[in-house]
Amino acid sequence: MTKINDFVVRFANVNGTGSASANSMFAKAIFRMGIPVTPKNIFPSNIQGLPTWYEVRVSEKGYLGRREGIDLMVSVNPQSMLKDVESVRSGGYFMYDSTKPLHKEYIREDITYLGIPLMGICMEQYTDPRQRQLFKNIIYVGALSALLDIEFAVLEQLLAEQFKGKEKLVAPNVQALQLGVKYVQENFTFPLEIRVERRDLVGKRILFDGNGACGLGAVYAGATVAAWYPITPSTSVVEKFEKYAKKFRTDKETGEKNFAIVQAEDELAAIGMVIGANWNGARSFTATSGPGVSLMNEFLGLGYFAEIPAVLIDVQRTGPSTGMPTRTQQSDITISAYASHGDTKHVLLFPSNPKDCFELTADAFDLAERLQTPIIVLTDLDLGMNDHMSEPFEWNPERKYDRGKVYTAEDLENMGRFGRYLDSDGDGIPYRTYPGTHPTKGSYFTRGTSRDEYAVYTEDSAVYVKNMQRLEKKWDTAKEIVPKPYFYQEKNMSPLGVIFFGTSTYSSEEAIDLLREQDVVLDAMQLKAFPFNKDVEQFIEDHEVVFVIEQNRDAQMRSLLINELEINPKKLIRVLNYDGMPITADKIVKEISKNLTVA
Amino acid sequence: MTYIRPTFRHPDLPKNKINFTKKDYEGALSTLCAGCGHDSISGAIAQACFELSVEPHRIAKLSGIGCSSKTPAYFLGNSHGFNSVHGRMPSVATGAYLANRDLLYFGVSGDGDSASIGMGQFVHAIRRNLNMVYLVMNNGCYGLTKGQDSATADNGSKSKAGSVNPFNAIDLVGLSMELGATFVARSFSGDKAQLIPLIKAAIKHPGFAFIDVISPCVTFNNNVGSTKSYDYVREHIEATSTVDFVPIMEEITANYEDSKEITLHDGSALQLQKLHQGWNPEDKLSAMIALQNAKEKGEILTGLVYIEPNTNALHDVLQTAKTPLNILNEDVLCPGIDALEALNESLR
Numbered sequence: 022m023t024k025i026n027d028f029v030v031r032f033a034n035v036n037g038t039g040s041a042s043a044n045s046m047f048a049k050a051i052f053r054m055g056i057p058v059t060p061k062n063i064f065p066s067n068i069q070g071l072p073t074w075y076e077v078r079v080s081e082k083g084y085l086g087r088r089e090g091i092d093l094m095v096s097v098n099p100q101s102m103l104k105d106v107e108s109v110r111s112g113g114y115f116m117y118d119s120t121k122p123l124h125k126e127y128i129r130e131d132i133t134y135l136g137i138p139l140m141g142i143c144m145e146q147y148t149d150p151r152q153r154q155l156f157k158n159i160i161y162v163g164a165l166s167a168l169l170d171i172e173f174a175v176l177e178q179l180l181a182e183q184f185k186g187k188e189k190l191v192a193p194n195v196q197a198l199q200l201g202v203k204y205v206q207e208n209f210t211f212p213l214e215i216r217v218e219r220r221d222l223v224g225k226r227i228l229f230d231g232n233g234a235c236g237l238g239a240v241y242a243g244a245t246v247a248a249w250y251p252i253t254p255s256t257s258v259v260e261k262f263e264k265y266a267k268k269f270r271t272d273k274e275t276g277e278k279n280f281a282i283v284q285a286e287d288e289l290a291a292i293g294m295v296i297g298a299n300w301n302g303a304r305s306f307t308a309t310s311g312p313g314v315s316l317m318n319e320f321l322g323l324g325y326f327a328e329i330p331a332v333l334i335d336v337q338r339t340g341p342s343t344g345m346p347t348r349t350q351q352s353d354i355t356i357s358a359y360a361s362h363g364d365t366k367h368v369l370l371f372p373s374n375p376k377d378c379f380e381l382t383a384d385a386f387d388l389a390e391r392l393q394t395p396i397i398v399l400t401d402l403d404l405g406m407n408d409h410m411s412e413p414f415e416w417n418p419e420r421k422y423d424r425g426k427v428y429t430a431e432d433l434e435n436m437g438r439f440g441r442y443l444d445s446d447g448d449g450i451p452y453r454t455y456p457g458t459h460p461t462k463g464s465y466f467t468r469g470t471s472r473d474e475y476a477v478y479t480e481d482s483a484v485y486v487k488n489m490q491r492l493e494k495k496w497d498t499a500k501e502i503v504p505k506p507y508f509y510q511e512k513n514m515s516p517l518g519v520i521f522f523g524t525s526t527y528s529s530e531e532a533i534d535l536l537r538e539q540d541v542v543l544d545a546m547q548l549k550a551f552p553f554n555k556d557v558e559q560f561i562e563d564h565e566v567v568f569v570i571e572q573n574r575d576a577q578m579r580s581l582l583i584n585e586l587e588i589n590p591k592k593l594i595r596v597l598n599y600d601g602m603p604i605t606a607d608k609i610v611k612e613i614s615k616n617l618t619v620a
Numbered sequence: 621m622t623y624i625r626p627t628f629r630h631p632d633l634p635k636n637k638i639n640f641t642k643k644d645y646e647g648a649l650s651t652l653c654a655g656c657g658h659d660s661i662s663g664a665i666a667q668a669c670f671e672l673s674v675e676p677h678r679i680a681k682l683s684g685i686g687c688s689s690k691t692p693a694y695f696l697g698n699s700h701g702f703n704s705v706h707g708r709m710p711s712v713a714t715g716a717y718l719a720n721r722d723l724l725y726f727g728v729s730g731d732g733d734s735a736s737i738g739m740g741q742f743v744h745a746i747r748r749n750l751n752m753v754y755l756v757m758n759n760g761c762y763g764l765t766k767g768q769d770s771a772t773a774d775n776g777s778k779s780k781a782g783s784v785n786p787f788n789a790i791d792l793v794g795l796s797m798e799l800g801a802t803f804v805a806r807s808f809s810g811d812k813a814q815l816i817p818l819i820k821a822a823i824k825h826p827g828f829a830f831i832d833v834i835s836p837c838v839t840f841n842n843n844v845g846s847t848k849s850y851d852y853v854r855e856h857i858e859a860t861s862t863v864d865f866v867p868i869m870e871e872i873t874a875n876y877e878d879s880k881e882i883t884l885h886d887g888s889a890l891q892l893q894k895l896h897q898g899w900n901p902e903d904k905l906s907a908m909i910a911l912q913n914a915k916e917k918g919e920i921l922t923g924l925v926y927i928e929p930n931t932n933a934l935h936d937v938l939q940t941a942k943t944p945l946n947i948l949n950e951d952v953l954c955p956g957i958d959a960l961e962a963l964n965e966s967l968r
Contacts, residue, residue, distance in 0.1 A: 053968075227967035237963070243953035245945035246718045248711075269955035277941040279948055281718040283934075286744040290711040293704070293741070297715025300702060301680070301723075302946030305715060323705055413964040418957050422950050455946060456680040456700035456716070457723050461644075464677060466693055468703040477648075478693070 037069030043158035086528030163201025236261030238382030248294035258308035322361025330389035348601025390425035449495030518564035531606035657809030657835030688730030688757035707738025710745035767840030778845025
């Protein structure tokens, strides 16, 4: 079974042993050889000691979703070894530390064992226990490079880049790689049948994580105030924002910063600060995950009703409650769409790759100020915390921030009475003023209670209803300006449609190809935003059956479509995965095929 | 309910240094109960701002939820106000302050809003040393929901319905000092002579200025046996000193033996006379001892309690730019395409 550039390698490590950088060097080397890769961390909610896995899918065809079936397991963790042996596909390989002999319960007849005495080599070569630990990881990468035909020069180059400024460290690492290569050369037939061959399939693409891209997007979009409370898997959004803001927005002479970051006491305070800063005219955001969104509900309702911009990046994880905090899901759709009591609705954006994360985060700030309402960017752990091959970031140098409808002192000077909630333009969006604009004009009282068009408190039913209707009109305006869905075909070709969004996109695209090979043709639409516009409605109307692919138990996106577009539920068929692992194309194919047989 | 207020104002109303009359610092008609202590405090805030010649639009008023939190509608009508959600004013104030360091932030809260539901945010706003005034209108009860005890009600205090509060009170003054507040005072809504100079000094203070104002609830907590009734407070009040606010460039007139002058950050001064024995407002230990002694004796200690006139507020700590962040735009905030291309290159 020669499989060039098409296999999955999984590393079984112990959390906190320095395996992460060795493993990512492995993935990056294949990427540098022009071959598409998808690395994924499968990690515990733990700092040190528990099992952790790193999975790299190599795909000549460029499929970036997760795939079941391990072709090569690199087993460096005795705790999980039994499970790791079992998870190798028949005919696959099992690399392990052969310093001690393998117990017979680990022996399978249908896989090939590659024993390398990793600890033995380290004991012989190094005296410092920390070095023994760290170089063990580099040695197995060296061994893999020989077994899989990874170009050694590429690994050397990566080490040189990694230790730039600490050049002393390069040579010992190269030497450790060579120890692995040498052992393979002396003991095995190599390369294996699964291996890599240089290609030119990557082009200008980059390898980056979604959280970093969101943080960078916030820097480019001119966010100046970030308030947050640490929570997995969103933490690195603000950390990356800080990294890039420090780099690009600090005055080199004075050290003064054009941004402020506050680590709040909890998520309630984080979103409160964001609301306060936006009310006062700064672009401000927070990042959190499901449990944080639950806590932020109250302020999101205030933001909706008092019409205050806010940007919230929700990196979804497996719920409910604390759930599986280090596993992925798309299960905050319902709570985000309707967050808070009373009649509330929120604009949602659904990035599906790092470039999307960058662009939709930037767009979120424009939308928030244009619509004067909270915007929630729904990403997830898989996208946020793993590196993804992505088109490079782009920015239009002519782009101006859309600060929305804001009266200046001069506007106020030349107009009659200012009405904060007057719908002067007929689009449901009123004009606002920043505090401190004019000595005698334009001040108003912001409140979560009902008020009239001039922001004066009222309990008059008619005035209340008129205001709620204006908010609905604003919602209709939002439909026209949020990102449109992406259609994979110019003209519909099939009575069958499929809808997906976010990180379900990778495996959905692959599943569409696989089904096409079985002569099942699907028209496809990728959702980018809520509220849904006419195009979304039309797509569903144009198909007899539409599969909705998503990663939660309750088919939340399907429910939202049914609820908002008044679609016959029978028409929308759920295709779900909610085990905490990213959805696979095989699973989608299986689910869709099952339904086709029934139909 | 309050009453028709004449719209006519005498043309010769006195003006302050920046040509505003007192009317320019008034707000909408109060809808609180007649005789509510909160209305006196609103009046004191307006008076202090008028006398300080603060431009009304350079102040932002913020509040949470409750009777006290309604009051920002009743003073400084030319200022932006934000009546936020219950117990969460400190976070909104933090965000607002970060967005524009040039405005004055005046937070109004109540004992329920700060000592119960908002305790978490209250203490963290102090820790961060926001540059703001944080005034609690403290009546020991929940007015809007008809008189339940709050967390500042004293142990043993009797409610209007006759029940005795069995829990210990949270003392916001002692707590804020413990947390490092750099300006701490307590006052009484019935003592404008003390309250107005304290508010002025609090506005001038460059960090977190906390004022706990005992403000009796005439409807639900003004009965015999309540330790927050007008009569009880008047009988048990004890001041650390008299307080006079002396604006910049004005000479201090009187000079008594037991007096102290504290120069504030901008050059204005607080003149304190008839000093409480053993108390030095710039010495935290003596302030805490004075507070504890008063508590032991069943006295309500009012006046300035503690001050650290020069302090680094949150913007200083964060090293934020001097230009308010809310007026910056893409020309300075966006790193541009060359930086982005370099970043792309580093990710290949």
